[in-house]
Amino acid sequence: MLNRFIQRAPENFLSAQQIKDVKAGRRGFLAGAFAAAVAGAQAQTPAGDPHILNLPAHSKGLGQPVAARPYGLPSAFEKNLQRRESPGLTRVGAASVSFAPLQSLFGIITPSGLHFERHHQGWWDIDPSKHRLMVNGSDDSLLKRPMVFDMDEIMRLPSVSRMCFIECGANTAMEWNNTAVPTVQYTHGMLSCSEFTGVPLITLLEMCGADLKRGKFVLAEGADGSGMTRTVPMSLIQSGEVLVAYGQNGEMLRPENGYPLRLVVPGIQGVSWVKYLRRIEVGDMPYGAKDETLHYVDLLPDGTHRQYSGIQEVKSVITSPSGGQVVLQKGFHSITGLAWSGRGKVKKVDVSLDGGRNWKAARLEGPALAKCLTRFNTDFVWDSKPVILQSRAVDETGQIQPTYQALRAVRGGRSIYHNNAIQSWLLGENGEVKNVQVG
Amino acid sequence: MLNRFIQRAPENFLSAQQIKDVKAGRRGFLAGAFAAAVAGAQAQTPAGDPHILNLPAHSKGLGQPVAARPYGLPSAFEKNLQRRESPGLTRVGAASVSFAPLQSLFGIITPSGLHFERHHQGWWDIDPSKHRLMVNGSDDSLLKRPMVFDMDEIMRLPSVSRMCFIECGANTAMEWNNTAVPTVQYTHGMLSCSEFTGVPLITLLEMCGADLKRGKFVLAEGADGSGMTRTVPMSLIQSGEVLVAYGQNGEMLRPENGYPLRLVVPGIQGVSWVKYLRRIEVGDMPYGAKDETLHYVDLLPDGTHRQYSGIQEVKSVITSPSGGQVVLQKGFHSITGLAWSGRGKVKKVDVSLDGGRNWKAARLEGPALAKCLTRFNTDFVWDSKPVILQSRAVDETGQIQPTYQALRAVRGGRSIYHNNAIQSWLLGENGEVKNVQVG
Structure with missing residues (x-):
C-alpha cells in the first residue's frame, strides 16, 4: 500500500533545493517549505533581514480570543458545505426536503447544522416552556391515568442516549424511475445519524398505566400544522428503544428536527419520528392515518398498496x-x-x-x-x-x-x-x- | 420507580374537569390540555366558534421552509447555552480558555459549537489550500524521505474515524487550592468529546521511511503564533491511534479546534493535540519543549517537577x-x-x-x-x-x-x-x- 503512495506522488518529494535547505538547517527550510503559503503575508512583511522568517500572519500575530464565538461555526472556507433543497422537487418550500451533503461528511455523526430536513408544513421554533406532551388511551381501559407532561417533567425522568440513523422513506426515490439525479447529496441525502437523548416511551406508558397487552399500537401526533400522525407498534416500544427525545448530538434538538420534543424510532423511516411531539395515544388497532394510507405506501405490481412497510432495509x-x-x-x-x-x-x-x-x-x-x-x-x-x-x-x-x-x-x-x-x-x-x- | 414519579408529581394528573373533558371526547380535551400553551396564540385567534380549537400558531400556520438555514443553528430559546471564558482567569483572551457547558449537555458527543477552547496565541481560520504539513527527521538517518503534504494529499489517504475525549491537562486546576469555582462548566469544562477523522500518523511516517526503532519520539509543531511544540512517544503512534485529523463530528475541524489539521492523541492531555499542525519531526529523544518543561509539569512535595505526565487518569x-x-x-x-x-x-x-x-x-x-x-x-x-x-x-x-x-x-x-x-x-x-x- 505504501509503495502505491510513493509511486503516485513524486510531487510529494522534496526538490533538490529543499533537501539542500534541510541539510543547511531546519529553520531556513521551514521558511522555504511554507513559501507558497505566505504569499499574502509576505506582501505586508518588511523584507531584507534574512533572520526574519517570512511566516504567514497566523504564525506571528495574535489570533482571535476564546469565546469570540460563544457558539462556534464552521470555517469560512467551508461555506459551500450546505444542506440543499432540490430545485423544483415540490411547489412549497415548507413542504419539501433539504438533503445532507453526504459527499463531504466523515465518520458517522451528522453535524446537526447539516442534518437533512423534511417538513410537511414548515418548521417552527416552539417555546419549550409552553410545550406539552399528552399521553392518553383511545378509551379508558387502555390507559388508566392520562397525563400531561411539561418539558421539565420529561427531562427529570431517567433518560438514555443512543446513536442511530434516520432515513426518510422516500430517500433515493427518484432512482425508481432511473432519473439519475446527479449527486449523492440528492440520491441519498435524506439520511442522517445523531446521538439522541430522551426518555424511553415505555417509561411514560408505564407511568400512565397503559395496558401493554391490549394496547398493541400507539399513535404519535405532532404539534405543527401538518398534524402528522403515525402508528407505532407496541412491540417496538416495549423493547425500550423508542424514545421521547429532546437531545441530539449533546444539545437540545434543532428546531428543524422537532425542538423541543420528537419521537425516535430506530430503524424505522423518518416520518414515524414525529417532530414537535404533542400527544401519544394507546390504541388496540393501527390508526390508518393519512401519512400511512395515502403516503409512504408501496404500489406493487399487482396494483395493491403495501402499507406499514416502515423498516429501512439494509x-x-x-x-x-x-x-x-x-x-x-x-x-x-x-x-x-x-x-x-x-x-x-x-x-x-x-x-x-x-x-x-x-x-x-x-x-x-x-x-x-x-x-x-x-x-x-x-x-x-x-x-x-x-x-x-x-x-x-x-x-x-x-x-x-x-x-x-x-x-x-x-x-x-x-x-x-x-x-x-x-x-x-x-x-x-x-x-x-x-x-x-x-x- | 414508577411509584416515585406518581408520588412526586400530583400536578401531572388530570384535574377532575380534565377527566370529564376526556370522557366527553378527545377533541374537546385537547383544547383544554393545551390551553396553557396557547395564551399567545389565543390573543390573535377570533373567539366565539366553539368548533375552532384555540391552537397555537405553529399548529395552524405554514412554518419556515427547508434550507431556510443552509447551515442550521440551535433554537433561539437555547441562546444561554454557551461556552464561557472564566472572567479574570488570564490577562489576554487570546491566551485563555473557554469552558464547555457540561451541565446542560446530553450523551457523550459535544456539539462542535460548544467544544471548549484553549488557545495559546488565539485562533485563526487558516486557508486550507495554503496549509502544508512537513514530515522530517531530526537527522537524515531517522527519516529517509522528508515530504511536504498539502490537504488534498492528506485527505486522499486511508482514513479512520474514532470517538474520543479531549481534556486539557489543567482541567479542574482551581480545585487544587480548594477555590471551589461555582459550576461544573468552570470546574470540568475543559473537556469535550468528538468523532475525529484523519490519517493515522504511522501511515505518514511509513510513507516517509521513518526509523520506527531508533525514532522513539516525534515532535509535533503547530502553525499558530504560539509555536506550540510537544513530544509524542512513538509507542503511542505505532498503536495507530494517533491521527493527523481534519474531521470532527462529521465535518471539517472548527477553526477554534485547529482547522484544517490537528493531532489527535487519544487519552493524552489536550496540549499534545497540536492544532494548526504544520510539522512532524522524528527524533531519538524527548524534545523538552517549553510546554513540557515549564508548563504542564507537576510540582511534587519534594520540590521536583514531574514531566511528561500527559495521560489523563480515570x-x-x-x-x-x-x-x-x-x-x-x-x-x-x-x-x-x-x-x-x-x-x-x-x-x-x-x-x-x-x-x-x-x-x-x-x-x-x-x-x-x-x-x-x-x-x-x-x-x-x-x-x-x-x-x-x-x-x-x-x-x-x-x-x-x-x-x-x-x-x-x-x-x-x-x-x-x-x-x-x-x-x-x-x-x-x-x-x-x-x-x-x-x-
Whole structure:
C-alpha cells in the first residue's frame, strides 16, 4: 500500500533545493517549505533581514480570543458545505426536503447544522416552556391515568442516549424511475445519524398505566400544522428503544428536527419520528392515518398498496468518489461510504469496481452499532480507465442489499418509497463521476 | 420507580374537569390540555366558534421552509447555552480558555459549537489550500524521505474515524487550592468529546521511511503564533491511534479546534493535540519543549517537577445536579454525569449520596468506548434534606478515581495540572447546589 503512495506522488518529494535547505538547517527550510503559503503575508512583511522568517500572519500575530464565538461555526472556507433543497422537487418550500451533503461528511455523526430536513408544513421554533406532551388511551381501559407532561417533567425522568440513523422513506426515490439525479447529496441525502437523548416511551406508558397487552399500537401526533400522525407498534416500544427525545448530538434538538420534543424510532423511516411531539395515544388497532394510507405506501405490481412497510432495509452507498465529483489524478484514492440497516448491525460491506462481477470486503469502522450508520473504507488505485463503483451491504440478520433488477422483480417500477438497491457510480476517463444504473 | 414519579408529581394528573373533558371526547380535551400553551396564540385567534380549537400558531400556520438555514443553528430559546471564558482567569483572551457547558449537555458527543477552547496565541481560520504539513527527521538517518503534504494529499489517504475525549491537562486546576469555582462548566469544562477523522500518523511516517526503532519520539509543531511544540512517544503512534485529523463530528475541524489539521492523541492531555499542525519531526529523544518543561509539569512535595505526565487518569463528574443549579422540587430526579480514562474503557462508576460512606453502581450508557466519554445515570429521590453528591470511576486497568485526601498524599497541594479527584456537590435544603471538597 505504501509503495502505491510513493509511486503516485513524486510531487510529494522534496526538490533538490529543499533537501539542500534541510541539510543547511531546519529553520531556513521551514521558511522555504511554507513559501507558497505566505504569499499574502509576505506582501505586508518588511523584507531584507534574512533572520526574519517570512511566516504567514497566523504564525506571528495574535489570533482571535476564546469565546469570540460563544457558539462556534464552521470555517469560512467551508461555506459551500450546505444542506440543499432540490430545485423544483415540490411547489412549497415548507413542504419539501433539504438533503445532507453526504459527499463531504466523515465518520458517522451528522453535524446537526447539516442534518437533512423534511417538513410537511414548515418548521417552527416552539417555546419549550409552553410545550406539552399528552399521553392518553383511545378509551379508558387502555390507559388508566392520562397525563400531561411539561418539558421539565420529561427531562427529570431517567433518560438514555443512543446513536442511530434516520432515513426518510422516500430517500433515493427518484432512482425508481432511473432519473439519475446527479449527486449523492440528492440520491441519498435524506439520511442522517445523531446521538439522541430522551426518555424511553415505555417509561411514560408505564407511568400512565397503559395496558401493554391490549394496547398493541400507539399513535404519535405532532404539534405543527401538518398534524402528522403515525402508528407505532407496541412491540417496538416495549423493547425500550423508542424514545421521547429532546437531545441530539449533546444539545437540545434543532428546531428543524422537532425542538423541543420528537419521537425516535430506530430503524424505522423518518416520518414515524414525529417532530414537535404533542400527544401519544394507546390504541388496540393501527390508526390508518393519512401519512400511512395515502403516503409512504408501496404500489406493487399487482396494483395493491403495501402499507406499514416502515423498516429501512439494509442499504449502503459510496459517498466518495460519487456523482458530481471529479477525480483529478490517477493513482491511489480512498473509497469511502456509509452502510446501515433498520434491522440491526451491518455485518459486511463489499465493494465492486467492475459493475458487480467481483466484490471485495471493505474495512468497517467501529463502533458499528445496531440501527446506526457504519462507515466503510477501501483502497483504490485508479489507472484512468472507466470504472463502475458499487457497494453492497449485508446486515446481521442476513439481509443483502439487492440489485435494481432483483428489487424490481419483487416491487415493480411504480414505487416511490423504500428503495434500498445497490447504487452505481461511473468514474469516466476524464475523472468525472456520474450516476448510472447497472444490474 | 414508577411509584416515585406518581408520588412526586400530583400536578401531572388530570384535574377532575380534565377527566370529564376526556370522557366527553378527545377533541374537546385537547383544547383544554393545551390551553396553557396557547395564551399567545389565543390573543390573535377570533373567539366565539366553539368548533375552532384555540391552537397555537405553529399548529395552524405554514412554518419556515427547508434550507431556510443552509447551515442550521440551535433554537433561539437555547441562546444561554454557551461556552464561557472564566472572567479574570488570564490577562489576554487570546491566551485563555473557554469552558464547555457540561451541565446542560446530553450523551457523550459535544456539539462542535460548544467544544471548549484553549488557545495559546488565539485562533485563526487558516486557508486550507495554503496549509502544508512537513514530515522530517531530526537527522537524515531517522527519516529517509522528508515530504511536504498539502490537504488534498492528506485527505486522499486511508482514513479512520474514532470517538474520543479531549481534556486539557489543567482541567479542574482551581480545585487544587480548594477555590471551589461555582459550576461544573468552570470546574470540568475543559473537556469535550468528538468523532475525529484523519490519517493515522504511522501511515505518514511509513510513507516517509521513518526509523520506527531508533525514532522513539516525534515532535509535533503547530502553525499558530504560539509555536506550540510537544513530544509524542512513538509507542503511542505505532498503536495507530494517533491521527493527523481534519474531521470532527462529521465535518471539517472548527477553526477554534485547529482547522484544517490537528493531532489527535487519544487519552493524552489536550496540549499534545497540536492544532494548526504544520510539522512532524522524528527524533531519538524527548524534545523538552517549553510546554513540557515549564508548563504542564507537576510540582511534587519534594520540590521536583514531574514531566511528561500527559495521560489523563480515570475521572468522573456529576454534571446534573451540579454547582449553580437549583433543584426546585423534592421527589424523583435523575443524576447524570460523565466518566473517562486515558488508559482505556470506563468499567464502573459508583455514586454516593452521603459524602462517600456508601456507594451504588450507576448505569453506564453504551457504547462505552476506550478513551472516550461514558455517560452514567442513576436515580435519586430527594427528601429535601442536605445531600453530598459524588461519583467515582474505575477504568478497565483497575485504576480508581482518588479522593482529594489520597491524591494530595502523593502529589501535595502545589500542582496545577492533572487533578482527577472525586468531585463533591452539596445539595442544600433550599435546593441550591454548591461546590464543596469532602474527603
